[in-house]
Amino acid sequence: MKAILVDDERIARQELRRLLMAHPEVEIAGEAANAEEALLLIPRTDPDLLFLDIQMPGMSGFDLLDRLREVPEVIFTTAFDRHALQAFDVNALDYLLKPIAPARLAIALQKLEGRRSRPKLEQVFLRDGERCWIVKIEEMDLLEAEGNYTRVFFRKERPLVPGSLAAFEQRLNPATFFRASRKHLINLNSLEGADWSAGGNLVVKLRGGHEVELSRRQSTNLKELLSL
Amino acid sequence: MKLKINYLYWTCQILGWGGYSAIGFAITTFYIGWHPAVVVGFGLFLLYSIALTHLLRVQIKRRGWLLLPAVRGLPRIFGSAIFVGLIETILIVTLAQVLPGENSFDRTAIVSTAGGVTFVTCTWAAMYVGINWNRRYRQAQLREVQLQLTLRQAELRALQAQVNPHFLFNSLNTIRGMVVEDPARAQHMITSLASLLRRALQSSRAQLVPLADEMDAVADYLSLEATRFEERLQVSLEIDPDARKFTVPAMLVQTLVENAVKHGISQLSSGGTVCVRGIQNHDALVLEVKNPGKIRDPDPSGTHTGLDNARERLRLFYGDRATLELSESNGAVTATVLIPGIVRKETG
Numbered sequence: 001m002k003a004i005l006v007d008d009e010r011i012a013r014q015e016l017r018r019l020l021m022a023h024p025e026v027e028i029a030g031e032a033a034n035a036e037e038a039l040l041l042i043p044r045t046d047p048d049l050l051f052l053d054i055q056m057p058g059m060s061g062f063d064l065l066d067r068l069r070e071v072p073e074v075i076f077t078t079a080f081d082r083h084a085l086q087a088f089d090v091n092a093l094d095y096l097l098k099p100i101a102p103a104r105l106a107i108a109l110q111k112l113e114g115r116r117s118r119p120k121l122e123q124v125f126l127r128d129g130e131r132c133w134i135v136k137i138e139e140m141d142l143l144e145a146e147g148n149y150t151r152v153f154f155r156k157e158r159p160l161v162p163g164s165l166a167a168f169e170q171r172l173n174p175a176t177f178f179r180a181s182r183k184h185l186i187n188l189n190s191l192e193g194a195d196w197s198a199g200g201n202l203v204v205k206l207r208g209g210h211e212v213e214l215s216r217r218q219s220t221n222l223k224e225l226l227s228l
Numbered sequence: 229m230k231l232k233i234n235y236l237y238w239t240c241q242i243l244g245w246g247g248y249s250a251i252g253f254a255i256t257t258f259y260i261g262w263h264p265a266v267v268v269g270f271g272l273f274l275l276y277s278i279a280l281t282h283l284l285r286v287q288i289k290r291r292g293w294l295l296l297p298a299v300r301g302l303p304r305i306f307g308s309a310i311f312v313g314l315i316e317t318i319l320i321v322t323l324a325q326v327l328p329g330e331n332s333f334d335r336t337a338i339v340s341t342a343g344g345v346t347f348v349t350c351t352w353a354a355m356y357v358g359i360n361w362n363r364r365y366r367q368a369q370l371r372e373v374q375l376q377l378t379l380r381q382a383e384l385r386a387l388q389a390q391v392n393p394h395f396l397f398n399s400l401n402t403i404r405g406m407v408v409e410d411p412a413r414a415q416h417m418i419t420s421l422a423s424l425l426r427r428a429l430q431s432s433r434a435q436l437v438p439l440a441d442e443m444d445a446v447a448d449y450l451s452l453e454a455t456r457f458e459e460r461l462q463v464s465l466e467i468d469p470d471a472r473k474f475t476v477p478a479m480l481v482q483t484l485v486e487n488a489v490k491h492g493i494s495q496l497s498s499g500g501t502v503c504v505r506g507i508q509n510h511d512a513l514v515l516e517v518k519n520p521g522k523i524r525d526p527d528p529s530g531t532h533t534g535l536d537n538a539r540e541r542l543r544l545f546y547g548d549r550a551t552l553e554l555s556e557s558n559g560a561v562t563a564t565v566l567i568p569g570i571v572r573k574e575t576g
Contacts, residue, residue: 008497009398009456015405034497055394057497079397098401 001112002029004045006038006061007053007077012098016051016077019105026109035059039067049073049112051096054081062132065125069171071134073115075108124171126152128159141206143168143177143185153210178222180204181215194222237285240355241278248348249274265327269320276319280312281352294360302357309353313346320345391428392486395453396421402456417455420448436475436545439506439513443467446481446504453489460499461489471506474513476567477541483534484517484563492519492561511569518562523554535563542567 003026005013013031020026029045032038034056042050050072054061065071076095094108122137135154142153145165151158152168169177169185180186190207197203202219204212214222253270260266287308288294293301320341321333333341399421406414427445443465450463481504488502500520507514535554542550542565549568554561 008494009402010458011402011405011409011456012398014409015401018405018408055494057495079401080393098397099404100401 001025001049002027002045002047003049003051004028004030004032004038004041004047005051006032006035006056006064007051008033008056009053012053012077015098016100019100019102022102023106023109025113035061035064035067038064042068042072047072049075051075051077054078062125062127065132065134066127068125071123071125073112074134075112126159126161128161131159133157133159137172137176138187138189141187141190141208142210142212145183153206153208156208178218178225180212180218180222184212186212236359240359241281244352245274245277245281249277269323269327272323273316273320277316280315281349284308284312284349284353285356288356294357305353305357306350309349310346313349314342316345316349317342391425395449395486398456399452402452406455413455417452420452424448424452435478437478438472439467439474439476439481440472442476442478442481443472443504443506445479446485449482449485450489450502453493457489457493457499460496461493462499462501464501464503466504467506468508470508471513471515474506474508474567474569476513476515477538477545480538480541480565481515481517483538484515484565487534487563488517488519488561491524492521495521508569513565513567513569515565515567516562518560520559521561522559523556523561538565 003020005016005028007013007016010033013033017028020028026049029047030041032041035058038050052061052064052074054076055078059067061076065074074094077098077100078095079098094111096104096108123134124137126133126135133154135152139154140152143165144151144153146160148162148164149160150163150165150168151160165183165185169179172185176188177185178188186204186206191204192207193205195203195205197213200219201216202214202222204214204222206212249270252273253266256266256270257263288305291304293304295301296304317338321338324333399417403414403417403421406417424445447465450461450465454461454463485502485504493499493502501518503516503518505514505516505518535552539552542552546568551564551566553564555564556562
């Protein structure tokens with residue numbers, strides 16, 4: 001497993017390196033002292049795992065994730081950041097408090113191993129104000145345009161994140177995500193049923209109870225797509 | 229608040245004078261029988277009594293008699309109340325003669341009327357003063373409670389700021405690394421951290437300490453941070469021997485230096501130098517803490533709380549005579565503190 005260490009303190013990176021010596025399965029592919037360095041390093045090394053400090057000069061750890069098209073597995077490392085730790089959904093990620101306890105590091109890596117034995121899923125980083133999530137693309141049921149923002153529906157969450165629906169559509173696999181209407185992009189894998197509206201348009205039901213009415217043209221397109 | 233007090237005032241005016249007029253009317257009617265003139269007389273009495281005492285109130289408020297010390301305020305208020313009583317007497321007697329009926333007053337009746345009416349206006353003044361004093365007393369008590377509450381909150385904040393958890397855990401992490409890399413340095417760091425923690429646990433923020441002591445703590449703090457940030461943090465401490473004798477609020481310089489590291493050094497990949505300068509200027513102490521960086525808008529996580537806290541403590545100790553200014557020039561931020569020399573402690 002290839003890992004990258006991102007922390008602005010050399011001693012902290014060195015300390016993490018020493019702790020990781022007990023885990024030979026983790027290969028350290030590089031180190032970055034700030035987010036800018038990490039942005040250059042990540043595409044070059046294509047890591048499976050990021051050890052990421054939150055408070056760094058210039059861009060924070062969250063800002064870095066915001067800039068990544070595809071997010072590797074992330075383990076946050078921070079000394080004390082009550083604010084940031086409350087911000088993200090701890091179920092989706094793991095975080096280690098410095099000084100890092102070796103046993104705690106082992107647990108985090110074990111958790112990751114369990115996750116990696118399943119087929120790898122792409123994931124993205126979403127941020128709405130002070131809350132953050134790392135979301136598997138498969139988990140996203142529906143995306144709804146709200147001006148220059150997009151509301152993303154997954155699990156029971158529905159954050160409003162920056163970026164137009166068109167920008168999201170470009171990033172997502174067109175075989176899975178279908179443009180239902182001007183305002184909606186739906187995940188075909190979360191389709192649970194369909195019905196006809198009074199106006200003769202297709203109304204799809206999605207996982208999580210969302211209902212979306214398709215435009216006339218897209219009703220025809222989806223019908224063809226599904227009957228194939 | 230204002231509406232409520234006016235409401236109270238007008239209720240008292242109408243009920244008080246109304247009740248007094250009603251009783252007077254009842255007694256008069258009982259003795260001399262039913263006369264329309266008596267009805268008119270007491271009706272007018274009710275109206276001009278309210279009007280005259282209201283004028284008295286306007287006067288008391290406009291001239292601020294209630295704000296004067298009692299020895300000077302009360303004679304003015306009661307003097308005016310007696311004056312109002314005399315005007316009322318004149319009105320009563322005059323109206324009694326103008327109105328039809330046999331209501332003429334003889335000399336004795338005039339004197340007793342004057343006495344009675346003046347007594348009533350003085351009672352009015354006494355009640356007015358009493359209610360106002362009571363209200364002011366309660367407001368003062370409320371202010372006292374609010375002040376206590378503010379102090380308590382400040383103490384709590386100070387306690388949380390004394391040991392900055394972010395600093396503490398980062399230092400421990402650095403020490404953990406140093407144990408392997410440079411054991412002598414690790415030992416030195418543990419000593420510095422121990423003395424900082426001891427100081428934080430022992431000293432109260434509500435006290436003044438010699439600048440020399442404060443600078444010892446600052447040096448401990450900066451040596452720990454310099455190890456953590458390595459070449460990113462350079463330190464320059466220049467304190468004049470004269471300046472070291474001044475006393476400063478405990479943790480004042482430390483707060484400014486922590487800010488310099490947090491908002492200056494740690495935001496810059498290349499880091500820079502934190503300069504602390506202390507000089508005596510005339511009778512005042514001038515302290516400067518300078519770091520590379522920019523003044524940023526306060527963010528919701530509380531960027532300026534440390535600075536606000538320092539200002540608050542300066543105000544508690546020195547009132548308006550001490551200042552704390554933040555300025556920016558040539559890519560550097562300087563916090564300048566000016567402390568008056570009155571609390572200067574002469575040693576030796």
